[in-house]
Amino acid sequence: MHLAEQRFLSLWIPLTVWVATGAVLGRWLAMPMAMLAAIPTGFIVLSLLPLALGGRTPVAQWRIWLLACTLWAVFHHEAGAITGWFAWSWIALFLLNAMACLWLGLRKFSGLLETPAIAFRLAAFIDLHLLAIAAGWFFGWSWAIAGGALIAACYCLAVLRPSCQWLGPVRLTTGDHSLLITIDDGPDPHDTPLLLDLLDKHQAKAVFFMIGEKVRRHPELAREVLRRGHEIGNHTMTHPQAGFWCAGPSRTRREIADCQRAVEEATGFTPRLFRAPCGHRNLFTHPIAREHSLEVMAWSRRGFDAVEADATKVLKRILTKIEPGDILLVHESTPIAVEVMEGVLQGTGRLLSKH
Ligand SMILES: [Zn+2]
Incomplete structure (x- = not known):
């Protein structure tokens, strides 16, 4: 993760927790009092939350916080004033991340497809499943289930049986009289x-x-x-x-x-x-x-x-x-x-x- 991103998030996450806590306290207190009381309460929440939302690496931690904050935002984006504004900022952050992941995934995937044998195997695997779906569409869905089960059985046999040569040549003997x-x-x-x-x-x-x-x-x-x-x-x-x-x-x-x-x-x-x-x-x-x-x-x-x-x-x-x-x-x-x-x-x- 970039240093600037880390600095932004280390400010934005506590601010969001402060706003969210203030919004909850606002149900019982007047708004200025609620925001003031939210400072120590938010601090306690921020200390306790990492116990529940732990991640082993900074990136894993960020993913968990992004999901948690987006979930909070989904239920609060219609709230007025500053709470709604923070909620929308998290929805925007989530969408930006989703687009970035999609772009990176597509780039990685297209790189992998440059190997013709990989592209061919992927295409054959997808085509076989499409064929099973087509069989279901024309002749009844029990055919699709039977086709899917047959593909799965053949795949299991090909990958789990060490001597199976369906996916490519596997050497099983020395080729001469030695062991x-x-x-x-x-x-x-x-x-x-x-x-x-x-x-x-x-x-x-x-x-x-x-x-x-x-x-x-x-x-x-x-x-x-x-x-x-x-x-x-x-x-x-x-x-x-x-x-x-x-x-x-x-x-x-x-x-x-x-x-x-x-x-x-x-x-x-x-x-x-x-x-x-x-x-x-x-x-x-x-x-x-x-x-x-x-x-x-x-x-x-x-x-x-x-x-x-x-x-x-x-x-x-x-x-x-x-x-x-x-x-x-x-x-x-x-x-x-x-x-x-x-x-x-x-x-x-x-x-x-x-x-
Ligand atoms: Zn081993």
């Missing part, structure tokens, strides 16, 4: 050094899919991973596992680009592989990964070690029916990370990638 261990969610100050020692002991190489925020916190670990001959992959900046599958193009781009930058700044290495949090991609992941020359990689064997506390069960799921060419998924930053890695390395031995 590849991939380690997600690091670097971790406790697990990464131990896993590196284990991999060295078995002369095995792995791909570490790292979270950008953690790379920023432990750049020395990322450098050590590369120094020992392993590869680092992009696993998004903040690992938004609950919301990445439905993220829009700008958030997807931010998550991928920021992680890419974090790894480059820490190590000088540019990741070539990308893995979405939990393997859940969204409509825009593939075109944006392509912009960064990233290949999207999933896995063919996993043991759910991020949620399972028993390493034996995890190893059973990973190692049973293991085949040459499999890509294995394990995690660090879990209580059983070292135990699982030891079991995987012992169980897979000769098949492991050693280049």
Whole structure:
């Protein structure tokens, strides 16, 4: 927020609270007395209101106050004299902000549409829904509901199933007879050094899919991973596992680009592989990964070690029916990370990638 805006608001908000309090007190007191009494009362209200209208950042705080003051203005714009005048000033401020948001949103959106694949995917997604609405219009609304449900089911399958190739190519095997261990969610100050020692002991190489925020916190670990001959992959900046599958193009781009930058700044290495949090991609992941020359990689064997506390069960799921060419998924930053890695390395031995 601009300094001049902050100065204006730090004057305008207390004045509004003073006027609003004065208007309330004016019901019982004569107006000059009410305005005088509103000075200490308004001061108390202004001290108490932030407890209810708290925002974590100055911008969030401003949004809350703007909404609260506009709400007050909607009910008081017909009041006469100074109260009505203040109410109208808040309605004008709200409209100005709404127009600015709309303009900024349109500018950002048109920038995103410059990537043809994103524009195409958005258009296809909207067209499919329009088609469902048209089917409802001509053949009855149960057709529209059925069409909508079908689109939603296909979308869920495409984004939530890590091996699904509908949205773009996903690498699931090594393409030769070796195995590849991939380690997600690091670097971790406790697990990464131990896993590196284990991999060295078995002369095995792995791909570490790292979270950008953690790379920023432990750049020395990322450098050590590369120094020992392993590869680092992009696993998004903040690992938004609950919301990445439905993220829009700008958030997807931010998550991928920021992680890419974090790894480059820490190590000088540019990741070539990308893995979405939990393997859940969204409509825009593939075109944006392509912009960064990233290949999207999933896995063919996993043991759910991020949620399972028993390493034996995890190893059973990973190692049973293991085949040459499999890509294995394990995690660090879990209580059983070292135990699982030891079991995987012992169980897979000769098949492991050693280049
Ligand atoms: Zn992950």
